[in-house]
Amino acid sequence: MSKIMYTEVLRTTNITEYNKKEQEFIELDDKTKSMLTTYIRKVTFHSQTAEFPADYSIVMEDMEDVFIEKKEKEINVVTKELIPITKEQANAILDGDYEFLKESSDKNLRDFYDCIINQQLVPAYRKEFTRKTFHQNKFLDIIFDLAMSRKPYKTNDFFAPKGFTFNTNYTNLRMSIRHNLSVSKPMEQLLAFEKELSANSEL
Numbered sequence: 001m002s003k004i005m006y007t008e009v010l011r012t013t014n015i016t017e018y019n020k021k022e023q024e025f026i027e028l029d030d031k032t033k034s035m036l037t038t039y040i041r042k043v044t045f046h047s048q049t050a051e052f053p054a055d056y057s058i059v060m061e062d063m064e065d066v067f068i069e070k071k072e073k074e075i076n077v078v079t080k081e082l083i084p085i086t087k088e089q090a091n092a093i094l095d096g097d098y099e100f101l102k103e104s105s106d107k108n109l110r111d112f113y114d115c116i117i118n119q120q121l122v123p124a125y126r127k128e129f130t131r132k133t134f135h136q137n138k139f140l141d142i143i144f145d146l147a148m149s150r151k152p153y154k155t156n157d158f159f160a161p162k163g164f165t166f167n168t169n170y171t172n173l174r175m176s177i178r179h180n181l182s183v184s185k186p187m188e189q190l191l192a193f194e195k196e197l198s199a200n201s202e203l
Helices: 015-026 087-094 099-103 107-118 185-201
Strands: 002-013 034-047 054-061 065-074 077-085 121-137 140-152 173-180
Touching (some): 087 099, 099 107
């Protein structure tokens, strides 16, 4: 499980601003900065009975890594926890077979089960998009969500072949500026890559 905390400013933008930021990063010589591309699918659960303080989603990155995402916001601070699950487990949950969560050794998955039962959480909508993360430094990421598409969740097509399966809109893109209060995923990957390079150079 990974847990990150950050403050976030969201706004809409356009493809022109995105292209400008991308070109800036392509031309950079500063190796402490990085640009990460991630293809994301997400099914978000909502309660049919009441407002719920946490947002739960099933998230898949690059058609490989699958997580239960628990997202909470208190004042300006977002706390996001990612609990790895298998594709088979994700399929079962989306097909309405989630009893196995109750017996999980992971408390976070048991909590998710309790929320499904007590708060009547159901899959509400499905999104897919390409996320471009421009990692400025250890504490700052600028993120563009490109070609975001969203539709009500009606059937389990979560593992359909890669590609946008419904209309996309490039006119208004979403941009977020995240000030990380813990190490962000791009930073984790960058540090791991630098560690691997260092280890190989010592051989």
